[in-house]
Amino acid sequence: MERMTFSMCLKRAGIEKSFLREYDEEENYTREGEVHCTSSAFLCNESLDKVLFVYHNIYDSYTWPGGHNDGERDFFKVAIRETEEETGIKNLTLYSAIPLHMGLLPVKEHVKNGKKVPAHKHLNITFAFVVDEREKVKVKEDENSDVRWLPMDKLASFSSEPHMIPIFEECVRKLKEIQREKERVFRTIPFNLLPWYDKNKRDLPWRREKSAYRTWVSEIMLQQTRVEAGKAYYERFLRELPTVEDLAACPEEKLMKLWEGLGYYNRAKNLQKTAKIIVNEYGGVFPNDCETLKTLPGIGEYTAGAISSIAFEQKEPAVDGNVVRVLSRITENYDVDLKKKLFSSLKAIYPDRAGDFTQSLMELGAIVCLPNGVPLCEKCPMKEDCLGRRLEVENFLPSLPPKRERRVETLFVYHIETPEGLVLRKRTKGVLKGMWELPNFEEEKELPFEGKRELGRKEFTHVFTHVEWKMTCIYVKAEKTTMETHSWQEIEEALSIPSAFKKMIRKGEKM
Numbered sequence: 001m002e003r004m005t006f007s008m009c010l011k012r013a014g015i016e017k018s019f020l021r022e023y024d025e026e027e028n029y030t031r032e033g034e035v036h037c038t039s040s041a042f043l044c045n046e047s048l049d050k051v052l053f054v055y056h057n058i059y060d061s062y063t064w065p066g067g068h069n070d071g072e073r074d075f076f077k078v079a080i081r082e083t084e085e086e087t088g089i090k091n092l093t094l095y096s097a098i099p100l101h102m103g104l105l106p107v108k109e110h111v112k113n114g115k116k117v118p119a120h121k122h123l124n125i126t127f128a129f130v131v132d133e134r135e136k137v138k139v140k141e142d143e144n145s146d147v148r149w150l151p152m153d154k155l156a157s158f159s160s161e162p163h164m165i166p167i168f169e170e171c172v173r174k175l176k177e178i179q180r181e182k183e184r185v186f187r188t189i190p191f192n193l194l195p196w197y198d199k200n201k202r203d204l205p206w207r208r209e210k211s212a213y214r215t216w217v218s219e220i221m222l223q224q225t226r227v228e229a230g231k232a233y234y235e236r237f238l239r240e241l242p243t244v245e246d247l248a249a250c251p252e253e254k255l256m257k258l259w260e261g262l263g264y265y266n267r268a269k270n271l272q273k274t275a276k277i278i279v280n281e282y283g284g285v286f287p288n289d290c291e292t293l294k295t296l297p298g299i300g301e302y303t304a305g306a307i308s309s310i311a312f313e314q315k316e317p318a319v320d321g322n323v324v325r326v327l328s329r330i331t332e333n334y335d336v337d338l339k340k341k342l343f344s345s346l347k348a349i350y351p352d353r354a355g356d357f358t359q360s361l362m363e364l365g366a367i368v369c370l371p372n373g374v375p376l377c378e379k380c381p382m383k384e385d386c387l388g389r390r391l392e393v394e395n396f397l398p399s400l401p402p403k404r405e406r407r408v409e410t411l412f413v414y415h416i417e418t419p420e421g422l423v424l425r426k427r428t429k430g431v432l433k434g435m436w437e438l439p440n441f442e443e444e445k446e447l448p449f450e451g452k453r454e455l456g457r458k459e460f461t462h463v464f465t466h467v468e469w470k471m472t473c474i475y476v477k478a479e480k481t482t483m484e485t486h487s488w489q490e491i492e493e494a495l496s497i498p499s500a501f502k503k504m505i506r507k508g509e510k511m
């Protein structure tokens with residue numbers, strides 16, 4: 001999230017700067033003057049009916065966790081830091097960038113760490129966050145004596161500070177207003193998207209004829225390939241294997257060749273496993289219910305939703321990264337686990353044109369609500385309602401979980417060309433198992449060939465989801481070898497070589 005400075009907070013809260021005449025850009029960030037900037041967190045449970053408050057010894061009352069900015073200009077950062085200090089909670093999700101409260105709060109004279117602190121005012125900003133109620137909490141012993149979930153509609157009975165009661169009530173009112181607006185905006189999505197989709201949908205080969213087989217093949221292909229690049233693969237695949245029976249009967253080597261360049265070869269293998277099940281157990285007819293589809297190899301929640309809604313017009317959502325991005329922006333949702341939760345909430349707003357609605361969400365993500373900070377909001381059918389755009393936080397959504405570190409593996413790869421062709425072997429383990437590869441090893445090796453002439457070495461990197469290969473390719477011309485050699489024609493026409501190795505292959509070239 002961006003830095004939430006004071007002026008940002010005013011803007012998001014829809015407040016004029018003149019509202020807080022006592023604000024001083026420099027002075028308020030220290031504890032010297034009469035007004036101190038503070039940030040607080042209104043920590044709600046997921047159903048938004050309880051709030052996590054701390055019992056603050058200075059105030060003799062339950063209140064929200066919060067504390068002094070002490071020089072920090074980012075009010076979010078302070079609210080998050082103070083939450084952790086006062087409740088022990090580290091996992092909190094921002095509910096909205098709109099502050100629930102901005103205003104001056106009186107602090108009576110008190111003693112802290114044995115020192116008298118004169119009466120002063122807090123210029124406080126409070127944000128709503130969502131916390132899992134099951135999170136363990138702990139009390140900050142020197143300042144507080146309790147941390148407790150309180151019913152949101154009974155906060156007044158837990159506060160002994162009369163001036164705070166209307167503020168808490170105002171926060172609850174504002175929170176519910178934001179919640180209602182999020183729900184309203186969510187419900188408008190099908191009404192905005194379907195007319196837009198009718199006018200703007202792209203002519204894509206898998207949209208030309210409705211069939212479960214076509215939807216399924218295209219969805220599996222597009223899981224790892226951009227639509228533009230996927231079109232040619234899809235058309236070639238359908239030309240060669242126009243029916244589920246053809247796919248079930250296809251020799252594995254041919255299937256791998258058709259899949260070459262798409263990567264993730266297990267997906268092609270699962271495609272065939274499923275085709276065989278459909279032919280043998282379902283008489284070649286796709287089951288039309290989502291639950292049965294999910295039992296088939298390689299068909300998860302997303303693909304099952306896509307097939308049942310697009311091919312069978314059932315109200316089953318298909319939520320992938322694109323759809324999460326679109327919906328997180330429209331509803332200003334910062335939840336890193338949003339994908340899981342969207343299946344049930346989306347189901348509730350599915351219109352009768354289920355297939356078109358699924359595709360309209362995908363289409364919006366593909367051509368308008370683009371990733372990496374460039375959504376084309378001006379062209380978007382949701383531009384009036386989208387909360388991400390209205391609050392100018394669209395580029396901070398979706399929130400992503402912390403990235404897992406990629407493991408780096410070093411390999412020496414041998415490109416051995418003989419008069420018969422190129423030395424290749426089948427991979428027996430790990431990623432790309434079953435594919436053809438150039439011989440490769442963790443260390444340099446002496447290999448069995450004669451008339452060796454090394455032509456040169458080149459460095460390559462290939463990045464998979466969780467592993468990165470740093471490869472040195474050693475180019476060799478040899479007269480003879482006992483290793484398995486394949487002709488260039490066979491390599492071009494029949495063998496599937498994953499792109500990690502394919503990019504190293506140089507036919508008859510001098511290095």
Ligand code: SF4
Nearest residue numbers: 369375377380386394
């Ligand atoms: S208005 Fe912008 S951010 Fe919102 S859905 Fe449309 S393109 Fe995405």
